[in-house]
Amino acid sequence: MNRLPELRTLLDEGTRAVVEDGDLRSGRDRFDRAFRIAESAGDAGAMAVAALGFGGLWVHEHRTVTASVLLESRIRQALDVLEPESSLALRLRIRLAGEGDYRRSDHTAVLALLEEATARRAPLARAEALSLTHHCLVGPEHGALRRKLAADLVAESFRTSRRSDLLMGLLWQTVDMFLDGDPHAERCLAELRELLTERDHLAVGFVASAMSVMLAVRAGRLDEAEELARTCAERGIAAGDVNATVWQAAQLVTVRWYQGRVAELVPLLGDLVNSPTLSAVDDHALAALAVAAATAGDRRRAVGALATLCGGDLGDLPRSSSWMVTMHGVAEAAYLLDDTATAARVYELLSPYGHLPMVGSLAVACFGSAHHALGVAALTTGDVDRAVTHLRDALRQNLALAHWPAAAASRDRLALALERAGRPEEADAVRAETDVLAGEATAPLPGGDGLGGGGGLARADGQGGGMRGAGRLVGDGSRGDELGGDGPSGDERRPPTAVCTRLGRKWRIGLGDRSVLVEHSVGMLHLVVLIGNPRQEIRAVDLVAGLAALNEAAERPALSGQPVLDRVAAQQYRYRLARLRTELDELTAGGDPDRAAVARAEHDWLVGQLAGATGLSGRVRTFPEGEERSRVAVSKAVRRAMDRIAAADSAIGAHLRQAVHTGIRCSYWPE
Numbered sequence: 001m002n003r004l005p006e007l008r009t010l011l012d013e014g015t016r017a018v019v020e021d022g023d024l025r026s027g028r029d030r031f032d033r034a035f036r037i038a039e040s041a042g043d044a045g046a047m048a049v050a051a052l053g054f055g056g057l058w059v060h061e062h063r064t065v066t067a068s069v070l071l072e073s074r075i076r077q078a079l080d081v082l083e084p085e086s087s088l089a090l091r092l093r094i095r096l097a098g099e100g101d102y103r104r105s106d107h108t109a110v111l112a113l114l115e116e117a118t119a120r121r122a123p124l125a126r127a128e129a130l131s132l133t134h135h136c137l138v139g140p141e142h143g144a145l146r147r148k149l150a151a152d153l154v155a156e157s158f159r160t161s162r163r164s165d166l167l168m169g170l171l172w173q174t175v176d177m178f179l180d181g182d183p184h185a186e187r188c189l190a191e192l193r194e195l196l197t198e199r200d201h202l203a204v205g206f207v208a209s210a211m212s213v214m215l216a217v218r219a220g221r222l223d224e225a226e227e228l229a230r231t232c233a234e235r236g237i238a239a240g241d242v243n244a245t246v247w248q249a250a251q252l253v254t255v256r257w258y259q260g261r262v263a264e265l266v267p268l269l270g271d272l273v274n275s276p277t278l279s280a281v282d283d284h285a286l287a288a289l290a291v292a293a294a295t296a297g298d299r300r301r302a303v304g305a306l307a308t309l310c311g312g313d314l315g316d317l318p319r320s321s322s323w324m325v326t327m328h329g330v331a332e333a334a335y336l337l338d339d340t341a342t343a344a345r346v347y348e349l350l351s352p353y354g355h356l357p358m359v360g361s362l363a364v365a366c367f368g369s370a371h372h373a374l375g376v377a378a379l380t381t382g383d384v385d386r387a388v389t390h391l392r393d394a395l396r397q398n399l400a401l402a403h404w405p406a407a408a409a410s411r412d413r414l415a416l417a418l419e420r421a422g423r424p425e426e427a428d429a430v431r432a433e434t435d436v437l438a439g440e441a442t443a444p445l446p447g448g449d450g451l452g453g454g455g456g457l458a459r460a461d462g463q464g465g466g467m468r469g470a471g472r473l474v475g476d477g478s479r480g481d482e483l484g485g486d487g488p489s490g491d492e493r494r495p496p497t498a499v500c501t502r503l504g505r506k507w508r509i510g511l512g513d514r515s516v517l518v519e520h521s522v523g524m525l526h527l528v529v530l531i532g533n534p535r536q537e538i539r540a541v542d543l544v545a546g547l548a549a550l551n552e553a554a555e556r557p558a559l560s561g562q563p564v565l566d567r568v569a570a571q572q573y574r575y576r577l578a579r580l581r582t583e584l585d586e587l588t589a590g591g592d593p594d595r596a597a598v599a600r601a602e603h604d605w606l607v608g609q610l611a612g613a614t615g616l617s618g619r620v621r622t623f624p625e626g627e628e629r630s631r632v633a634v635s636k637a638v639r640r641a642m643d644r645i646a647a648a649d650s651a652i653g654a655h656l657r658q659a660v661h662t663g664i665r666c667s668y669w670p671e
Contacts, residue, residue, distance in 0.1 A: 003037050003040075003041065004041070006037060007034055007043070007046055010030045010031070010033050010037070010050075011030070011031075011034050011046060011049055011050065013026075014026075014029075014031040014034060014050070014053045015027075015053060017030060018031075018053060018056065018164070018203075019162055019164040020163060020201075021201065021202060022057070022164070022167075022201035022202035022203035022205065022206075022239060023202050023203075023239060023240065024056050024057065024202070024239055024241060025238075025240025027053060027240075028053075028054060028056065028240065031049075031050045031053035031054040032050075032054055034046065034049075034050040034053075035047060035050035035074055038050055039077070042081075044078065044081040045082075047074070047077065047081065048079075048082055048088040048089070048091075048092055049088070050074075051071070051075050051077075051078045051095075052095060052128075054071060054074060055071055055095050055099075057131075057164065057168065058135060058241075059098045059099060059102045059135040059136065060102050060103065060135075060279060060280070061241075061242055062242075063242055063276060063277055063278070063279060063280070064276045068099070071099070072096065072099065075095060075096050076096070079092050079096075087120075087124065087125055090113070090122060090125045091124065091125045093113055094113045094114070094117065094125060094128055094129045094132060095128070095132065097109035097110040097112075097113050098110045098129075098132030098133070098135065098136060101136045102135060102136050103280050104318075105139075105281050105318030105319055105320060106136065107133060107136040107137050107142075110129065110132055110133045110136055111133055113129055114126065114130060114133050117129045123156060123159040124160055127153060127156045127157065127160050127162070127165045130150075130152055130153040130156060130169075131165075131169075133149055134149040134150060134172050137149070138175075138179070138320065138321035138362075139320065139323055140323065140352075140356055141319065141352075143176065146172070146176045147173070147176050147180075150169055150172035150175075150176055151169075151173065152169075153165060153168060153172060154166060154169035154173065156169070157169055163199075164204075167192070167195060167196075167201050167204045168204065170188065170191060170192045171204050171207060171208070171362075174188040174189045174192055174208075174211070174363070175207075175362045175363050178211070178214075178357075178363035178366075179356070179357075179359050180356065181355070181357045181400075181401060186215070189208065196208060202235070202238060202239035203239045206235045206236045206239045206241050206244070207362050209231070209232040209235055210232050210236075210247055210251070210362070210364035211362075211363050211364065212228055213225050213228045213229045213232055213251045213364065214251075214254075214359075214363055214365055214366050216228055217251075217254050217255060217365070217366065217405065218366060218401060218402055218404065218405075219402065220258075220404040220405050222255050222405070225251065225254075225255050226251075226255050229247075229255070232247070232251070233248035236248075242277050243361070245277060246275070246278055246279075246282075247361065247364050249268060249272050249285070250284060250288075250325075250360055250361065250364060250365050252265065252268070253265060253269070253292075253365075254365045254366070254367065257367070258405035258406075259513075259514075260514060260516060260649065261515065262288075262291060262292045262295055263292055263295040263296035264292075265288070266289065266296050266298065266301075269285055269289040269292055270289060272285040272289075273285045273286050273289055273305075279320070279322075281318040281320035282320060282321075282322045282361075283317055283318075283320075283322060283326045284325050284326045284360060286305050286308060286309045286326075287306075287309055287326045287327075287328075287330050287333065288329050289301075289302075289305045290302045290303075290305035290306040290309065290329065290330070290333035290337075291329050291332045291333045291336065293305060294333055294336035295517065297506070299337065302333060302336070303337060305333075306330065306333050306334070306337065306339065309326075310330075310342060310345075313345075314330065314345045314349060315345070321360065321361045321362065322360050322361055324350075324353065324356065324357075324358040324359060324360070324370065325358050325359070327350045327358070327370075327373060328358045328367045328370075328372075328373045331343060331346045331347075331350070331377045331380075332373075332376060334346060334380050335376050335380045338380065339380070340380055340382070343378075343381050344377070347374055347378060347381070350370055350373055350377070351374065353370050354369075354370050354371045354374055354390070355370070356369075356370050357370065357397070357401055357403075358370050358372075358373060366401070366403060367406060368394065368397070368398045368401065368403045368405075368409065368410065369393065369394040369397035369398050369401070369406070369410070371390045371391065371393040371394035371397060372390070372391065372394035372398070372406065372409065372410045372413070374390040374394075375387045375388075375389075375390035375391035375394055375410070375413060375414075375417065378390055379413070379416070379417055379420070384417050384420045385421060387413075387417040387420075388418060388421055391410050391413050391414035391417055392414060394406075394410040394413075394414075395407060395414060398410050411430055411433065412431075412647050412648065412650075414430050415427045415428075415430040415431045415647050416647055418430060431643075431646060431647060496512035496655075496670070497534060497670040498510065498511050498531050498652070498659075498668075498670065499511075499531070500527065500528045500531050500532065506518060506520060507519075507520060507524050509527075509645055509652055509656075511651070511652045511655055514651060514652055516645055516648040516649045516652055517648075518645055518648060519644075521637070521640070522637040522640075522641075523637035523638045523639070523642070524641045526543045526634055526638050526641070527638060527641055527642070527656070527660065527668075529543060530543075530638075530660060530667065530668040531668050534668050534669070534670055535667065535668070535670075536667060537665040537667045538665065538666050538667065539627070539665055539666075540630040540631045540634040540662070540663065540664055540665070540666055541630040543630070543634050543666060544633055544634060580599050583599050584596060584599050584600060587599060627664050628664075631662070631663055631664050634662055634666060635662040635663070638660060638662050638666075642656050642657055642660065655670075
């Protein structure tokens with residue numbers, strides 16, 4: 001049976017799908033079937049074309065062991081039957097070198113073959129070599145060479161007359177400009193979009209749409225960015241791009257990061273780090289898992305993820321397109337875990353690239369200036385003066401990038417660094433600037449469009465740049481004792497009420513869909529009691545008395561008979577203990593040791609608090625304090641706590657400053 005017409009049809013359809021339409025899925029299917037027919041027919045040229053087409057537009061499209069071995073075996077099989085000096089053989093060697101160099105985070109072999117293709121004046125081979133070599137050179141140290149490769153590809157496209165070469169050249173130029181922080185990157189993206197408007201190309205259009213997600217995050221339109229990410233993933237799936245779900249996960253990490261909800265992503269990231277669709281040189285998911293787990297209070301998992309990532313030496317990680325954002329995640333995880341050695345190593349590795357933005361993959365995610373990560377690393381190692389310098393630079397660069405959530409994050413961290421450096425007046429001035437900038441961000445611009453769609457710097461689309469917080473990331477965290485106020489009511493016009501949740505040695509303060517995680521402190525305990533009893537006056541002397549037990553200061557002789565632990569708070573503790581005992585029984589019986597361990601830790605903490613606050617037979621201990629001294633102590637402690645919260649999230653801080661009243665009698669009025 002003569003299958004030659006079918007073979008030619010499949011090759012033509014496959015070429016049209018990949019080159020003209022960017023339909024990688026259909027192209028792979030056609031080229032796969034074509035290779036099998038060509039192999040049985042012994043047609044060397046058709047085998048070569050089918051093997052090249054099966055490889056696709058990008059390097060490393062086939063990521064599972066089975067698929068990558070199949071691609072390589074087909075390339076070698078075609079090479080064995082081709083004339084070694086033919087153009088097809090050169091193209092096959094270029095593809096083989098590109099695949100190998102990418103997995104090794106190298107570029108030596110494919111760059112040498114690019115020089116050979118240039119010397120032989122082979123346009124198709126040279127165009128493919130330019131694109132594949134560029135894909136192997138996406139680390140931060142190769143910016144100048146990348147730009148030359150992209151420009152050469154655009155020029156070569158007029159010799160090959162292949163539309164995909166022009167689109168890929170322009171796409172690589174756009175990527176390069178975003179990776180370098182070029183202020184004119186969006187101009188290049190606009191030109192690319194114009195070409196796609198004339199005629200769509202699924203694969204290139206998918207990357208362009210992913211860049212739109214990144215730009216929406218920069219503008220602070222986080223809700224819109226999340227919706228765009230979903231649409232972008234659908235487009236990637238339609239194109240057959242292996243990065244479709246991986247990029248969506250990375251974009252969701254970015255959105256949740258600036259919303260202060262990264263802890264929610266622990267399950268998703270736990271699956272992603274072991275996904276066969278994740279590139280062999282992509283480590284960003286493991287870094288994100290370390291941050292998310294640490295934020296959620298799962299220190300064991302966070303430490304394990306960070307240790308796995310660092311391996312023998314952090315410097316051994318491949319300089320892939322995800323390296324910069326991976327370093328950002330490592331710096332944040334080290335900060336959360338107080339890992340000074342890792343922070344010092346991150347600082348050393350990232351220092352040469354402080355001038356660059358932390359952009360992931362093909363400009364699909366951005367975490368702002370690398371100076372921010374350097375400042376965080378310096379904070380972790382205790383070099384606060386250096387941290388201040390880096391964070392000032394980060395703030396300046398983030399404003400230049402128009403990355404409003406990142407600017408808010410750097411400004412809040414800068415305030416914290418100044419506070420640690422013993423410069424509280426400068427810290428207060430920086431925080432005040434944050435509030436001013438947040439107000440400007442929500443004001444309508446001359447064209448009538450509000451920056452960020454009515455969102456704002458610290459509260460982007462109602463979600464908020466809440467990744468900051470008294471030295472800790474924000475997150476919903478794990479189950480804890482919720483000592484909150486009234487919560488949502490049936491009247492949607494009623495302002496949200498704050499909710500406090502105990503997470504180990506920290507507290508999560510939630511307000512609507514915002515949240516922030518801060519360290520336990522004297523003032524935080526006072527706030528917890530006030531928030532737990534909204535619209536009720538509590539004497540300052542009672543709040544101070546409650547502090548005594550927590551600081552183990554209740555052993556002094558009782559003079560005034562004030563209770564150490566507020567009666568209502570003690571009742572809430574006991575109520576939570578009863579619920580925890582029930583949960584422990586259910587979790588133990590249900591075979592869920594991880595959740596049981598979290599519940600048990602909280603149970604033990606609450607028992608300790610009640611034990612310290614009560615005497616024999618459960619009687620509440622007493623502590624002496626005059627009313628005036630109590631008023632001063634409580635006011636100062638609460639103000640310090642609210643300052644830390646405001647440094648983490650200006651909106652929550654503003655709410656508490658307006659709603660919390662201190663004096664001889666203290667109260668929390670959420671309305």
